[in-house]
Amino acid sequence: GLAEAHRHGIVHRDLKPGNVMLVKSRVKLLDFGVAKAWQSETVAASDATTPATRPGMIIGTLAYMSPEQLAGRQVDARSDVFSFGVMLFEMVAGYRPFTGGSAAQLGAALLRDEPAPLPTAAQVPDALREVIRRCLQLDPGGRYASAAALADALAAVPEEGTGALDPEATAPTRPMAAPPPHPHSMLATTGRRSVLVLEFANLTRDPAAEWLSTGIAETVIVDLKKLSGLAVAGRERVAAELGGRSSGTLTPSEQLHLAASVGADLVVTGAFQKLGEALRITVSAVEPATGEVAASAKLDGTMSDLFAMQDRLVWALLADLGVTVENTRRERREAVAEPRLEAFELYARGRQLHNQLGRAGLEQARACYEQAIAADPGYALAYSGLGGVAMMRYVATTNRSDLDVGIVYLERAAALDPELADPHLWLTYGLARLGRFADAHAAGERATALEPENPLAHYFAGVAWWLEGMQAPAPGCWRRAEAMLITATERAPRFQAAWQVLGDVRFRLGDYPGARAALERAVEIERSGRHTQVRFVGALAVLAAVLLRAEGSDAALAACTESLAALAGVDHLYAQASLALTRVIEGEAHLRAGRFDAALGSYRLARDLCRSSPRSLGMGWMAVRAAIGSPSAFHLLGMRREEQEAAATAGRAERSGELDFSAIWAGGTAVVNHDWAIYHAVRGRRSEAAEALHRAVAAGWCDAGWLERDDLLEAVRSAPEFPAAVAAAAAGAAHG
CATH class of the missing domain: 3.40.50.10070 (TolB, N-terminal domain)
Structure with missing residues (x-):
C-alpha cells in the first residue's frame, strides 16, 4: 500500500476517502494518476501528459491537501502522512479538521490554522489522539517520516475503544457536505x-x-x-x-x-x-x-x-x-465562421498584450488586431478587441476620433457575431460619451442580456445613465444609474469604479449617508490595492466633497490631506483630475472656514494642475471650478481688482477649447452653475445668483436640502425665484 509506495520513493499526492477501497478483508489504495517520485530532483515538463501534473496547478483534493502541496512546494512522503491524518481525524470525529466557507477560506485554514479539536466526550485513546496530532503538524518536520513510521505508531495504539464513532453523537452542527458557495459567487x-x-x-x-x-x-x-x-x-x-x-x-x-x-x-x-x-x-x-x-x-x-x-x-x-x-x-x-489560423494567432497575441492593461501593451495589441483583420476581414473578435483598445485610448487622450473609430470597429464586430457581449459592452460606453444616449442604452441592454453576470456590462450601463444625468438630464436617469451600479457592485464587490460612480450619483441626489457608504467602500479598496476589474483612483477626493456638505470644513480638509498623500506619485489616467478636484474641495473648505488666503492658495494649485494636463478626462470642469472659487475669496478679502480679473478668467475657462469637458465625478454644468450662484450670492447679487441656481437645476442639480442649508447662499434665499429653484431640485431628486 502506501508504505510500499514510499519505500520506492513515490508520493501519492491525492489520498482521500474516494481513493481508498475496502476489498473483502483488505484495504486497496487507488488512483496513482498524480503520484510523483519525490527523490528525483526534477521532473521534466514533457513527462506531464495531463494538466494535473504540471507545476502551479491544483493537484489533488483540497480538503485533504498538505500545506506544502497547496503552496506548490516540494512534497515527499510526509505530505501523504498529513492527508492520511485528515482521513483518520474524519473517521474518528465525523468531521474534518480544517473547514472553510469558500475555497480561499479552506486553503487559508490549511496553510495557517491548527486543526479543530477532537470531540472531548469521545472514547479516543490518548495514543490515537497523539498519532492524529502528529500527522496534522503544519511543519512537515513534525510529522512521521513515512507511512511505515505511521503504521508502527498506529500499531502501538490500544485496540479497545477505538471503534468508529457515531457522527450523529459527536459531530458539530455543521454538515460534512462541501462548503457553501462563495457569498458573491x-x-x-x-x-x-x-x-x-x-x-x-x-x-x-x-x-x-x-x-x-x-x-x-x-x-x-x-x-x-x-x-x-x-x-x-x-x-x-x-x-x-x-x-x-x-x-x-x-x-x-x-x-x-x-x-x-x-x-x-x-x-x-x-x-x-x-x-x-x-x-x-x-x-x-x-x-x-x-x-x-x-x-x-x-x-x-x-x-x-x-x-x-x-x-x-x-x-x-x-x-x-x-x-x-x-x-x-x-x-x-x-x-459563425471559424477564423483563419493566421488571424487567430495574431488575435491571441493581441489579447495577451491587451490583458496586461499597460499603455505600451495596448498599442502593441492594436497592431496585432489590425494584422488579424488584414488576414481575415470577417474576424469578429479582432474587431471587438480593436474597438476596446480605442475606447481605452480615449480615456487616456480624450480624443473624440478614438471614440468614432472604436464605434465603427465595435459595430462591425456586433454585426459579424451578434452573440458576442464585448462589442455591446464597449459600445455602451462609447455611444454615451458621444451623447448618443438612446443608442447607448440599447447597447447596454443587449450587453447585460447576453452576459447578465458580467459586472462591466452593468457598470457601463450605469455609467451611460450617469452621463446622461450630467449632460441631458431626464426623469429616472439617476435612479437607473444607481440600480445598474448597485448590480455591478453585487457582481464584483471590489469593483472600485462602480462604488465611486455610485457615490457620485447619490451625492448628486443629496443622499449623503448613501454616498458616504459607497465612497468609503471605494476608499477601502483603493487603499488595499485589492481591486477587481480595472484599477481606479480618486475616491478620497469625491468623499471630501461629500464630507464638506455633510460634516463641514474640518472633515473635508482631513479627507483632502489623505487624498493628496494617496495620489502623490501615482501614475494613473485619473490621477491629475483627482488631484485637481482635491485642491478645489480644499479651496472651498478653506473659503467656508473663513481662511480666504488659504483658499486662494488651493485654487491656484488646482489651476496649475489643470494647465499641466489640460486634456486629461474632465479636467476642464476642475479648471472652471477653481477659477470660479478664486473671485469669491478675493471679494471676501476686499481685493476688488483681483476679483474682477479672476472672474474674467473663470468666464474664459468655460469657453476654452484647450480643456477637456468630458463628464466626471463632482463636475458638470450643474455643479459649475451652482458655483457661480455662490459667487453671486457672496457679492450680494441676488437675481444673478437665483438665475445661476435655475440654470443648475435645469442641468440636473437635485440637492435641494443643500440649497436651503448653505450659508454662502444666504443672500439669495430672499429672492422670489429661490423657492421655485428649491422645489425644482427636490422634484428632480424625487423623480431621479
Whole structure:
C-alpha cells in the first residue's frame, strides 16, 4: 500500500476517502494518476501528459491537501502522512479538521490554522489522539517520516475503544457536505454556476507557441458563454486581479484565492504540448471548494485541426458537466465562421498584450488586431478587441476620433457575431460619451442580456445613465444609474469604479449617508490595492466633497490631506483630475472656514494642475471650478481688482477649447452653475445668483436640502425665484 509506495520513493499526492477501497478483508489504495517520485530532483515538463501534473496547478483534493502541496512546494512522503491524518481525524470525529466557507477560506485554514479539536466526550485513546496530532503538524518536520513510521505508531495504539464513532453523537452542527458557495459567487446569488477559465500551460515552453495559452483559453471562454447557462468570469476582471501576471503561473493557493475573488465555483485549467505540427491539449474543470475534478478531456491532433480540437474540447467539458445546449444556441454558434489560423494567432497575441492593461501593451495589441483583420476581414473578435483598445485610448487622450473609430470597429464586430457581449459592452460606453444616449442604452441592454453576470456590462450601463444625468438630464436617469451600479457592485464587490460612480450619483441626489457608504467602500479598496476589474483612483477626493456638505470644513480638509498623500506619485489616467478636484474641495473648505488666503492658495494649485494636463478626462470642469472659487475669496478679502480679473478668467475657462469637458465625478454644468450662484450670492447679487441656481437645476442639480442649508447662499434665499429653484431640485431628486 502506501508504505510500499514510499519505500520506492513515490508520493501519492491525492489520498482521500474516494481513493481508498475496502476489498473483502483488505484495504486497496487507488488512483496513482498524480503520484510523483519525490527523490528525483526534477521532473521534466514533457513527462506531464495531463494538466494535473504540471507545476502551479491544483493537484489533488483540497480538503485533504498538505500545506506544502497547496503552496506548490516540494512534497515527499510526509505530505501523504498529513492527508492520511485528515482521513483518520474524519473517521474518528465525523468531521474534518480544517473547514472553510469558500475555497480561499479552506486553503487559508490549511496553510495557517491548527486543526479543530477532537470531540472531548469521545472514547479516543490518548495514543490515537497523539498519532492524529502528529500527522496534522503544519511543519512537515513534525510529522512521521513515512507511512511505515505511521503504521508502527498506529500499531502501538490500544485496540479497545477505538471503534468508529457515531457522527450523529459527536459531530458539530455543521454538515460534512462541501462548503457553501462563495457569498458573491453566481451560484450563491443566482443559482448559476460561475466558471473561471485560466490560461493553458505551455508544457514545451516554446516561446513561439505561447500565444496558444491565451488563444485556447479565449476560445473556451467565448464558447462557454455562447453555448451554456454557465456564468464565465470576465477577462478584464481576471486581468485586473492578476496585475499583469499570466494565470498560468499561479500556484494552487493563488488559483484558489483568484477563484474566491471572482466568485467562481468551477476552475477550468489546461495545458498543451506543441511539437512541430503535432498538438496535444488537456483540460480539467475543478471545484475549488472540494478539489474534485468535475470534468476532463485530452485531445491529440495537429495544428491544422486546432479549431476542431477546440470545439471537441468545449463539447467534452459541457458533456461532463451535464450541461444541455439548446438547439438555438448551437445553431447561432455554428453560424459563425471559424477564423483563419493566421488571424487567430495574431488575435491571441493581441489579447495577451491587451490583458496586461499597460499603455505600451495596448498599442502593441492594436497592431496585432489590425494584422488579424488584414488576414481575415470577417474576424469578429479582432474587431471587438480593436474597438476596446480605442475606447481605452480615449480615456487616456480624450480624443473624440478614438471614440468614432472604436464605434465603427465595435459595430462591425456586433454585426459579424451578434452573440458576442464585448462589442455591446464597449459600445455602451462609447455611444454615451458621444451623447448618443438612446443608442447607448440599447447597447447596454443587449450587453447585460447576453452576459447578465458580467459586472462591466452593468457598470457601463450605469455609467451611460450617469452621463446622461450630467449632460441631458431626464426623469429616472439617476435612479437607473444607481440600480445598474448597485448590480455591478453585487457582481464584483471590489469593483472600485462602480462604488465611486455610485457615490457620485447619490451625492448628486443629496443622499449623503448613501454616498458616504459607497465612497468609503471605494476608499477601502483603493487603499488595499485589492481591486477587481480595472484599477481606479480618486475616491478620497469625491468623499471630501461629500464630507464638506455633510460634516463641514474640518472633515473635508482631513479627507483632502489623505487624498493628496494617496495620489502623490501615482501614475494613473485619473490621477491629475483627482488631484485637481482635491485642491478645489480644499479651496472651498478653506473659503467656508473663513481662511480666504488659504483658499486662494488651493485654487491656484488646482489651476496649475489643470494647465499641466489640460486634456486629461474632465479636467476642464476642475479648471472652471477653481477659477470660479478664486473671485469669491478675493471679494471676501476686499481685493476688488483681483476679483474682477479672476472672474474674467473663470468666464474664459468655460469657453476654452484647450480643456477637456468630458463628464466626471463632482463636475458638470450643474455643479459649475451652482458655483457661480455662490459667487453671486457672496457679492450680494441676488437675481444673478437665483438665475445661476435655475440654470443648475435645469442641468440636473437635485440637492435641494443643500440649497436651503448653505450659508454662502444666504443672500439669495430672499429672492422670489429661490423657492421655485428649491422645489425644482427636490422634484428632480424625487423623480431621479
